Amino acid sequence: xxxxxxxxxxxxxxxxxxxxxxxxxxxxxxxxxxxxxxxxxxxxxxxxxxxxxxxxxxxxxxxxxxxxxxxxxxxxxxxxxxxxxxxxxxxxxxxxxxxxxxxxxxxxxxxxxxxxxxxxxxxxxxxxxxxxxxxxxxxxxxxxxxxxxxxxxxxxxxxxxxxxxxxxxxxxxxxxxxxxxxxxxxxxxxxxxxxxxxxxxxxxxxxxxxxxxxxxxxxxxxxxxxxxxxxxxxxxxxxxxxxxxxxxxxxxxxxxxxxxxxxxxxxxxxxxxxxxxxxxxxxxxxxxxxxxxxxxxxxxxxxxxxxxxxxxxxxxxxxxxxxxxxxxxxxxxxxxxxxxxxxxxxxxxxxxxxxxxxxxxxxxxxxxxxxxxxxxxxxxxxxxxxxxxxxxxxxxxxxxxxxxxxxxxxxxxxxxxxxxxxxxxxxxxxxxxxxxx
Amino acid sequence: xxxxxxxxxxxxxxxxxxxxxxxxxxxxxxxxxxxxxxxxxxxxxxxxxxxxxxxxxxxxxxxxxxxxxxxxxxxxxxxxxxxxxxxxxxxxxxxxxxxxxxxxxxxxxxxxxxxxxxxxxxxxxxxxxxxxxxxxxxxxxxxxxxxxxxxxxxxxxxxxxxxxxxxxxxxxxxxxxxxxxxxxxxxxxxxxxxxxxxxxxxxxxxxxxxxxxxxxxxxxxxxxxxxxxxxxxxxxxxxxxxxxxxxxxxxxxxxxxxxxxxxxxxxxxxxxxxxxxxxxxxxxxxxxxxxxxxxxxxxxxxxxxxxxxxxxxxxxxxxxxxxxxxxxxxxxxxxxxxxxxxxxxxxxxxxxxxxxxxxxxxxxxxxxxxxxxxxxxxxxxxxxxxxxxxxxxxxxxxxxxxxxxxxxxxxxxxxxxxxxxxxxxxxxxxxxxxxxxxxxxxxxxxxxxxxxxxxxxxxxxxxxxxxxxxxxxxxxxxxxxxxxxxxxxxxxxxxxxxxxxxxxxxxxxxxx
Numbered sequence: 001x002x003x004x005x006x007x008x009x010x011x012x013x014x015x016x017x018x019x020x021x022x023x024x025x026x027x028x029x030x031x032x033x034x035x036x037x038x039x040x041x042x043x044x045x046x047x048x049x050x051x052x053x054x055x056x057x058x059x060x061x062x063x064x065x066x067x068x069x070x071x072x073x074x075x076x077x078x079x080x081x082x083x084x085x086x087x088x089x090x091x092x093x094x095x096x097x098x099x100x101x102x103x104x105x106x107x108x109x110x111x112x113x114x115x116x117x118x119x120x121x122x123x124x125x126x127x128x129x130x131x132x133x134x135x136x137x138x139x140x141x142x143x144x145x146x147x148x149x150x151x152x153x154x155x156x157x158x159x160x161x162x163x164x165x166x167x168x169x170x171x172x173x174x175x176x177x178x179x180x181x182x183x184x185x186x187x188x189x190x191x192x193x194x195x196x197x198x199x200x201x202x203x204x205x206x207x208x209x210x211x212x213x214x215x216x217x218x219x220x221x222x223x224x225x226x227x228x229x230x231x232x233x234x235x236x237x238x239x240x241x242x243x244x245x246x247x248x249x250x251x252x253x254x255x256x257x258x259x260x261x262x263x264x265x266x267x268x269x270x271x272x273x274x275x276x277x278x279x280x281x282x283x284x285x286x287x288x289x290x291x292x293x294x295x296x297x298x299x300x301x302x303x304x305x306x307x308x309x310x311x312x313x314x315x316x317x318x319x320x321x322x323x324x325x326x327x328x329x330x331x332x333x334x335x336x337x338x339x340x341x342x343x344x345x346x347x348x349x350x351x352x353x354x355x356x357x358x359x360x361x362x363x364x365x366x367x368x369x370x371x372x373x374x375x376x377x378x379x380x381x382x383x384x385x386x387x388x389x390x391x392x393x394x395x396x397x398x399x400x401x402x403x404x405x406x407x408x409x410x411x412x413x414x415x416x417x418x419x420x421x422x423x424x425x426x427x428x429x430x431x432x433x434x435x436x437x
Numbered sequence: 438x439x440x441x442x443x444x445x446x447x448x449x450x451x452x453x454x455x456x457x458x459x460x461x462x463x464x465x466x467x468x469x470x471x472x473x474x475x476x477x478x479x480x481x482x483x484x485x486x487x488x489x490x491x492x493x494x495x496x497x498x499x500x501x502x503x504x505x506x507x508x509x510x511x512x513x514x515x516x517x518x519x520x521x522x523x524x525x526x527x528x529x530x531x532x533x534x535x536x537x538x539x540x541x542x543x544x545x546x547x548x549x550x551x552x553x554x555x556x557x558x559x560x561x562x563x564x565x566x567x568x569x570x571x572x573x574x575x576x577x578x579x580x581x582x583x584x585x586x587x588x589x590x591x592x593x594x595x596x597x598x599x600x601x602x603x604x605x606x607x608x609x610x611x612x613x614x615x616x617x618x619x620x621x622x623x624x625x626x627x628x629x630x631x632x633x634x635x636x637x638x639x640x641x642x643x644x645x646x647x648x649x650x651x652x653x654x655x656x657x658x659x660x661x662x663x664x665x666x667x668x669x670x671x672x673x674x675x676x677x678x679x680x681x682x683x684x685x686x687x688x689x690x691x692x693x694x695x696x697x698x699x700x701x702x703x704x705x706x707x708x709x710x711x712x713x714x715x716x717x718x719x720x721x722x723x724x725x726x727x728x729x730x731x732x733x734x735x736x737x738x739x740x741x742x743x744x745x746x747x748x749x750x751x752x753x754x755x756x757x758x759x760x761x762x763x764x765x766x767x768x769x770x771x772x773x774x775x776x777x778x779x780x781x782x783x784x785x786x787x788x789x790x791x792x793x794x795x796x797x798x799x800x801x802x803x804x805x806x807x808x809x810x811x812x813x814x815x816x817x818x819x820x821x822x823x824x825x826x827x828x829x830x831x832x833x834x835x836x837x838x839x840x841x842x843x844x845x846x847x848x849x850x851x852x853x854x855x856x857x858x859x860x861x862x863x864x865x866x867x868x869x870x871x872x873x874x875x876x877x878x879x880x881x882x883x884x885x886x887x888x889x890x891x892x893x894x895x896x897x898x899x900x901x902x903x904x905x906x907x908x909x910x911x912x913x914x915x916x917x918x919x920x921x922x923x924x925x926x927x928x929x930x931x932x933x934x935x936x937x938x939x940x941x942x943x944x945x946x947x948x949x
Contacts, residue, residue: 411529413527415527415528418652420528420569420570420650420651421571421649421651423527423528423569423650424528424571427528427529428640431501431529432531432640432641433637434638434669435630435634435637435670437630437631437672
């Protein structure tokens with residue numbers, strides 16, 4: 001997918017995602033997920049209805065706790081009291097040893113808290129990154145962002161040990177809270193005998209797919225899925241703060257806004273565990289390959305004459321004066337920090353600004369002139385400066401350029417670098433001065 | 438049964454028309470532009486445009502800067518040459534043209550289907566600005582000139598459109614012949630600088646609109662309204678070879694020179710213009726009339742546009758004024774502009790003989806010289822134009838002359854004995870038939886053949902009436918309808934004028 005992205009798309013991603021502070025790094029690549037679907041026991045805490053709570057309280061006053069004494073407290077009539085007690089037996093709050101009734105531990109707890117814990121069985125999805133098998137909470141409520149992989153397309157080996165899910169379920173609540181893991185899951189249910197008869201196959205879903213039949217409810221399914229992501233790693237110096245993964249379309253733009261990442265990882269340990277190979281510097285051959293790909297997209301001729309290196313997070317292109325002259329538009333983009341590309345970084349690609357440097361003195365001087373042109377373009381007093389030739393010559397003189405270009409030379413350079421308006425403003429100073437008559 | 442008879446053909450029509458010349462133009466040998474030490478005459482005739490060659494040549498030669506001013510810019514080769522020059526010179530190409538549809542329409546616009554439209558023009562402008570060229574416009578600028586490096590200049594009648602540079606294939610088939618155009622390539626240093634400074638003065642302070650050079654944004658921006666003054670720096674005296682002249686707000690030196698030439702004329706004046714407008718109440722028109730009265734011979738070459746009433750009316754007035762002391766010739770596509778007086782003075786200019794645009798108002802340029810080589814070159818061009826002209830303007834033609842010599846005949850023709858029998862009966866039909874016959878005795882009768890409900894129908898149109906008829910037995914036309922207020926569009930398109938002959942109208946007065 002990376003090779004299909006244009007430099008403009010790469011720049012667009014960079015502009016959307018990179019932190020202005022400059023401490024962010026953006027990686028691009030395919031993220032593989034073990035999307036594990038398992039039957040789990042979920043404990044749901046509910047506020048108890050007033051009537052059962054009323055009955056539970058009656059146990060504190062009735063002695064013995066049979067129907068007659070309890071009804072003397074409740075004044076509901078023995079028939080009704082008996083019905084209520086039957087329901088509470090089913091819910092595990094009360095046991096019966098005729099003719100008396102006794103509160104269970106759960107009943108006593110409910111009496112104290114006013115809440116009742118329900119335990120239900122559900123099939124749920126859990127996402128684990130491949131190959132690190134780190135649990136990641138994927139924020140995909142509609143479930144349509146990740147694509148299924150056929151077994152032949154899945155990375156090999158593709159295995160998932162259910163013990164990993166059990167271990168995650170067993171982790172403390174604090175960890176679950178930090179990693180957005182559901183707090184209500186008590187355990188995985190893998191024995192068919194543990195599946196109660198009440199769990200019936202549901203009706204087909206809206207897409208027409210049949211739900212897992214009751215006989216197979218206990219099975220764990222590991223589905224291989226993939227999504228192209230931009231990984232934005234925020235750093236403070238060399239310390240990683242967090243990582244946000246964003247879904248990317250085939251055109252290279254964000255599928256959702258920057259405020260809606262697909263997943264988030266907090267802290268250096270989590271990031272390192274989930275993506276242990278990030279920050280793998282490219283080899284010189286990989287840098288050259290990356291440069292050649294960029295040159296091809298920019299239709300630059302003779303790119304093999306250029307040396308490229310990757311340093312300080314930038315793809316640095318070293319140009320001779322003649323190439324700089326021929327590739328003016330490309331150079332102007334790079335000097336204006338408007339050109340971005342990528343280099344390989346382990347299984348990912350790292351987005352990076354493209355910088356140009358001169359390999360010889362003429363090239364370096366040309367670059368300095370171009371930077372001066374760009375400064376003049378941004379200069380608040382530009383209109384005054386380019387109004388008169390003397391003013392502009394003074395301004396050029398103050399720029400510390402090794403050789404002071406003529407006005408025509410500066411205009412020509414501005415035009416060749418695509419700074420057309422400025423080129424005309426400077427060019428007109430001489431061209432539009434009346435000819436001597 | 439009343440019968441009305443009209444002897445058609447001898448009546449004189451108090452109007453003027455471009456009619457086929459009595460002696461049709463003879464094929465001419467190859468034409469060669471004249472030249473001299475300080476100039477080269479330029480032209481466009483079907484087959485070759487030395488104007489375009491010179492424009493492309495100058496653009497390729499430019500070393501410092503190009504000032505290009507043209508009312509329209511639609512020619513692909515010129516467009517590419519401008520872009521090439523800008524790439525080679527790293528900018529320094531300055532283009533003045535039209536950027537507003539209203540200004541395009543005011544300046545004449547396209548007057549036939551092969552001439553391209555404003556949208557095509559703006560597409561060319563867009564290509565220029567997308568590739569880094571700044572384009573400006575002055576609303577009233579109709580001039581076509583260019584200067585290169587302050588050392589060479591072209592003044593020409595030709596817009597930078599394909600029809601001004603050569604034959605053009607029409608979209609629906611056929612070929613649209615090139616406009617005859619003229620121009621001059623100048624090497625007179627002082628006068629080239631005068632013209633370049635004129636361009637500079639417009640560019641700096643006297644433009645109305647511009648489109649900034651930008652690969653992504655194309656937007657016409659207004660910079661000034663109205664007609665800003667043009668104040669160029671000029672040489673104090675003209676060069677010996679000649680003088681660049683112009684029309685600009687408050688500066689009508691082009692008109693003054695033109696007038697002076699006509700007023701000084703003793704023998705003959707030969708001039709060419711695309712159109713004549715407003716000369717009946719203009720000092721140039723007066724000067725021409727006075728010169729003709731003192732015996733100066735005039736040869737006026739125009740585009741023979743019978744369909745354009747304003748132009749035809751002006752030609753009529755002028756033709757009557759110059760009488761036997763001159764001739765107005767017309768051709769199909771003339772767009773050149775020049776004047777030669779007594780083989781003493783000549784001028785090539787971009788303005789037409791138009792009182793509204795060009796001589797009194799707007800921005801135009803010209804080059805005037807008294808050098809023999811220049812006069813000879815301009816004269817040779819006008820001679821060639823006159824030789825090729827297919828039409829001459831005839832004031833007060835007879836009906837017969839109109840029938841025999843009017844432009845391109847097509848479709849139905851009628852002449853000789855024409856007998857019309859009216860089917861409708863009644864007194865009012867008699868009155869209408871009489872009225873039509875009265876009109877036919879003094880007006881032109883146009884003949885139109887058309888299909889109505891699958892049947893052929895003939896229309897015989899006077900200025901205000903129409904007889905609708907069908908062919909009957911023995912050559913008799915059976916009229917089923919006579920209309921005293923036909924739609925004006927029926928008068929615009931007709932097959933031919935009725936030929937010399939006698940018309941008999943038979944009306945049955947019996948009522949049904």
